[in-house]
Amino acid sequence: MKRISIYSLFLLIPALFFCGCDNEALFDQLKGSKLKMVVKGTYESNSPKPWLSTVLDDDNMTVLPPSGIDSSAIPSGYDSLPTVCKLDIAEIKIGDERFANYREVYQRSMTDTDPFFDGTGLDYRCDDVRYKRSYSTLNMYMRKNAFDNAHSFLPSTGLYDSLVKSLFNEVYSAGYDFILHEVWSMYDYLREERSDLNRIYPLSISFDTPFYYTDDDDYTLEVRLVVKNYIKRYETITTNSDDATVSYHYFGFSDWARDVLPGDTYTGGNLMGVARWYSKKKATTVKGSVPAGSIVIAIPAENTIDEYILSSTDRERPADMFSPRSGSSGGSDIIPAMEYLVDQEKYKGDYSQYYTSLTTDFSVYSDTWTNYNTKINSLKIPPLAVYTADGNFVMENVQSGRSYKFFYTSASSYGMGELPSSFTGSGTEQLISTDYAGGTYTVTSF
Amino acid sequence: MRFFRVLTAFVIFGLLVPAGVLSARSREGSDPFVLPQAGLWFGPVSTVADSWGVVDPALAIGGYFRYNFPSTSLKMGIETSYEKHTSKGMNKIMFVPVYSNFLYKLPIRSIMSFQLKAGAGAGYIAIWPEDKSQWDPLFTLGGEFSFPAGTVANMGLRVDYIMLYEKFISGAKHNGHFVNVGVNLNFNISLFD
Numbered sequence: 181m182k183r184i185s186i187y188s189l190f191l192l193i194p195a196l197f198f199c200g201c202d203n204e205a206l207f208d209q210l211k212g213s214k215l216k217m218v219v220k221g222t223y224e225s226n227s228p229k230p231w232l233s234t235v236l237d238d239d240n241m242t243v244l245p246p247s248g249i250d251s252s253a254i255p256s257g258y259d260s261l262p263t264v265c266k267l268d269i270a271e272i273k274i275g276d277e278r279f280a281n282y283r284e285v286y287q288r289s290m291t292d293t294d295p296f297f298d299g300t301g302l303d304y305r306c307d308d309v310r311y312k313r314s315y316s317t318l319n320m321y322m323r324k325n326a327f328d329n330a331h332s333f334l335p336s337t338g339l340y341d342s343l344v345k346s347l348f349n350e351v352y353s354a355g356y357d358f359i360l361h362e363v364w365s366m367y368d369y370l371r372e373e374r375s376d377l378n379r380i381y382p383l384s385i386s387f388d389t390p391f392y393y394t395d396d397d398d399y400t401l402e403v404r405l406v407v408k409n410y411i412k413r414y415e416t417i418t419t420n421s422d423d424a425t426v427s428y429h430y431f432g433f434s435d436w437a438r439d440v441l442p443g444d445t446y447t448g449g450n451l452m453g454v455a456r457w458y459s460k461k462k463a464t465t466v467k468g469s470v471p472a473g474s475i476v477i478a479i480p481a482e483n484t485i486d487e488y489i490l491s492s493t494d495r496e497r498p499a500d501m502f503s504p505r506s507g508s509s510g511g512s513d514i515i516p517a518m519e520y521l522v523d524q525e526k527y528k529g530d531y532s533q534y535y536t537s538l539t540t541d542f543s544v545y546s547d548t549w550t551n552y553n554t555k556i557n558s559l560k561i562p563p564l565a566v567y568t569a570d571g572n573f574v575m576e577n578v579q580s581g582r583s584y585k586f587f588y589t590s591a592s593s594y595g596m597g598e599l600p601s602s603f604t605g606s607g608t609e610q611l612i613s614t615d616y617a618g619g620t621y622t623v624t625s626f
Numbered sequence: 627m628r629f630f631r632v633l634t635a636f637v638i639f640g641l642l643v644p645a646g647v648l649s650a651r652s653r654e655g656s657d658p659f660v661l662p663q664a665g666l667w668f669g670p671v672s673t674v675a676d677s678w679g680v681v682d683p684a685l686a687i688g689g690y691f692r693y694n695f696p697s698t699s700l701k702m703g704i705e706t707s708y709e710k711h712t713s714k715g716m717n718k719i720m721f722v723p724v725y726s727n728f729l730y731k732l733p734i735r736s737i738m739s740f741q742l743k744a745g746a747g748a749g750y751i752a753i754w755p756e757d758k759s760q761w762d763p764l765f766t767l768g769g770e771f772s773f774p775a776g777t778v779a780n781m782g783l784r785v786d787y788i789m790l791y792e793k794f795i796s797g798a799k800h801n802g803h804f805v806n807v808g809v810n811l812n813f814n815i816s817l818f819d
Contacts, residue, residue, distance in 0.1 A: 203760045205798030206753050207790070210680045210717055279755075281715045307716040310755040395756075 213308050215393070216400040217272070217280060218301035221265065221288065221407035223599070225456070226299035226576045229475065229567040230292050232409050234596040235259055238435060241415040242442040253340040258331055262431050265290050265297075265407060266348050266355055268324035272304065272403070273382070274315045274391070280306035283323075285349045290408075297408050304403070314390045318403060318455045319382035322359060324348055325451070327411065330356035330430035335417070336513040344428050356430035358447070361416065365438050365449035366497070367553040385453040388480050388563035389582070397459040400577070405453045406561060410434045412597045414447060417516075425516045434597030437490060437556055439497045454561035458579040464616040466564075466575040468623035470588045475600060476573045477562035481583035481609040487560045489601055494555050498548040499534070567591055578621070581614045586626050663692045665812025667784055671709045673719075674787075675803045681711035681719050686806055692729065701729040705745075707806070718754040721804070723747060723764055723788055738782075743768040749790050751802070762802075763791045772810055782810040 222228040265288045272280040282305045288296040296302055309315065330344035346357040362380040371377065385403060393399060412434045420426045438449040470476055479488060564584070566573045578584075587605030594600050605626040612621045667690070672683035688707025695702060704726045711719045725747020732740040745766045752759035766789070772782025790802035 203762060203792070203795050204758060205792050205795045205800070206751055206756075206758060206760065206762075207677060207680070207792055207800040207802045208798055209756050209758070210719070210753055211677075211800055277716060278714060279716050308755050309716060311757060 213306060214398055215306055215308050216398070217304040217306045218400060218402050219304050220299065220301040220402065220404045221296045222299060222404060223406050223408065223410070223561065224299060224475070224565045224567055225402065225404065225563070227566045227568065227574065228297065228299050228408055229591050231290065232596045233261060235261055236412040236434070236597045238412050238414050238440055240440045240442050240444055241413070241429065253338070255331065255340060257329060260329065261290065261411070262327035262329040263290055264288070264328045264355065266324065266326040267322065268349065270321040270323045272306070272321070273319040274309055275317060277309060279309050280304060287349070301402065309393050311393055311395055314392050316387055316390045318385045318387070318401070320385060320403070320453070321382045322380045324357045325359045325362065326355040326357040327431035328355040330428060332426045332428050335425050335427050335516050341426055344430065356428055358430055358432045361432070361446055362448040362451060364446040366444060366446060367549055368448065369446055370549060379448040380451065383451060383453065385455045387455045387457065391457045397461045399457055399459045401455060401457050403453060403455045404561070405451060407433070409596055414440065416445065425513045436598050437495065437559060439495060441497065449556065452559070452561055454563055456563040458577045462580045462614055462617045463577045464580045464612060464618065465620045466578045466612070466623060467620055468573055470568060470571055470573060471590070472571040473569060473591050474571065474588045475565060475567050475591045476575070476586065476588045477603065478564040478575065478578070478584040478586050479562050481585055483560070485585070485587055485603055485605065485607060487558065488562050489603070490556065490559050491601060498552050578612065580612045580617045583609045583611045585609060586623050588626060661814040661816060662694065663780070663812045663814055665690055665810055667808035667810045669806060669808030671804055671806035673711070673803060674805045676800055677803045681713040681717050684709050684711040686808070688808065699731045699733070703727050703729060716755040720752040721749060723749040725764060725766055727766060738771050738773040740771045741769065743770065743786070749788070751790060765789045765791060770810060772812070778813050780812050780814070784808050784810050
């Protein structure tokens with residue numbers, strides 16, 4: 181009898197075999213991903229303003245400003261923009277979740293036709309994220325940022341040294357990797373908790389509205405870094421392998437938002453970005469007419485235009501007491517070394533003067549810095565922006581079922597390394613209903 | 627269609643019941659293979675082949691029960707195990723196979739017994755980040771060897787390949803493939819004599 185009961189147990193198992201009539205292909209879903217992510221290097225979401233050719237020199241070039249160099253020593257390619265933008269991204273997280281734990285190395289040519297700079301964007305591999313959860317931030321972990329056309333000079337002689345080469349994608353190639361300068365900004369450097377702060381690992385990019393993922397549609401995340409027409413040349417003093425002081429002139433991101441002053445080592449907080457999402461079924465196109473040569477933007481209706489603008493007063497850096505950070509102690513070159521010692525004496529004098537001018541409460545100094553940092557941090561990049569040469573603009577992949585406010589400004593009102601500081605528009609909320617999905621919505625008034 | 631498949635399974639295995647009852651008395655002896663055995667195993671498990679890289683390898687634990695056929699070389703067993711895989715990204719798998727298999731002992735004269743296994747059953751698979759779970763049919767092949775450690779216990783090693791069959795679903799392009807390797811410990815049970 182007991183043996184019969186044993187066999188009947190065995191009978192159950194093959195019966196389970198005959199199941200699965202309503203099943204889904206789970207391994208197909210594990211191996212693939214319905215969610216897509218696209219990375220772009222432009223302020224505009226599509227149709228970006230063409231590259232300007234201005235080479236901007238920052239005022240932090242003091243030890244060896246270009247005017248001080250013997251002109252016969254400057255190579256012919258010095259005064260042109262770089263040609264290659266290099267970004268080495270370790271991974272991108274959504275909130276805290278590792279949905280894009282894949283390294284991407286970008287070496288994009290800085291032309292109007294490269295997909296990174298022409299509004300198309302580059303696909304970034306990602307997994308699916310969990311359904312029915314709300315995500316508000318993307319964290320991009322930058323390993324290296326570099327532009328080519330970086331040059332090094334010898335301050336002791338004022339002569340040209342060589343092209344700067346640094347390690348990128350495991351190869352020594354032309355360009356200076358300035359990622360370590362972007363770790364902090366001046367504000368972070370003054371803080372006691374600076375060891376916990378890192379502005380570039382990760383680079384925190386917010387969605388314009390939180391991303392809520394559901395199974396019913398194919399979603400695309402668009403991440404934009406403001407790189408095109410937003411670069412400037414900086415200087416950094418260091419010693420080379422022969423222990424000689426060298427001055428590197430390298431291209432980095434513009435300090436329009438967070439000013440970099442003479443002597444600053446840290447230029448962080450200047451790589452800005454924005455993220456938005458749209459779905460295949462609900463995406464629509466927005467068209468309209470504005471004066472020729474304009475930039476048209478659309479912001480979420482719940483925000484105001486002031487959140488997308490920084491005035492020149494907002495961007496004015498508070499008085500700070502900075503030590504003379506003329507690079508290293510000068511190395512083996514006697515003149516930079518002696519200059520450094522003189523700068524140290526001046527610093528002592530400046531510091532005493534500054535300290536006595538402070539009120540009894542140090543919080544005035546710290547509050548001014550905190551308010552400055554908060555204001556700059558609050559700058560948002562519009563989720564949708566297009567450039568139009570002839571006045572007829574087309575915004576692509578606009579998520580319908582939401583309300584937006586539309587504004588425009590002249591594209592020539594701001595140049596290389598700047599962002600618009602004013603917009604025209606009444607700020608009327610315009611609802612783009614889902615009836616327009618797959619079609620076109622025309623903006624008739626701003 | 628489904629009814630006929632279930633009916634066939636019952637008929638085939640139902641015929642083996644009287645055969646087992648009739649031959650029970652003749653199976654006495656010191657060969658542990660002919661005794662009923664219950665055991666546990668523990669070891670690493672990994673997705674392989676087409677499913678490689680979807681998740682990272684993990685540790686699994688399993689249990690089984692085996693009973694003899696009217697033959698000193700053939701046994702039938704039921705097995706189950708549990709494993710949970712994570713990965714460096716978002717993918718996670720929890721997998722509980724439940725299956726029955728035939729074991730054939732290779733006619734090698736040795737204190738160790740070498741067995742080949744083949745079987746079928748069903749597997750409960752739950753995946754993340756999609757948060758979905760279902761039962762899928764599975765097929766398995768494997769091998770193990772074991773040697774007696776004392777009069778009651780046997781120890782050994784096992785290797786199994788499990789294929790989780792999903793291609794019957796319209797539109798599916800992939801099956802799931804797992805391989806596990808484990809250390810076995812089982813006990814001879816003399817309950818029925």
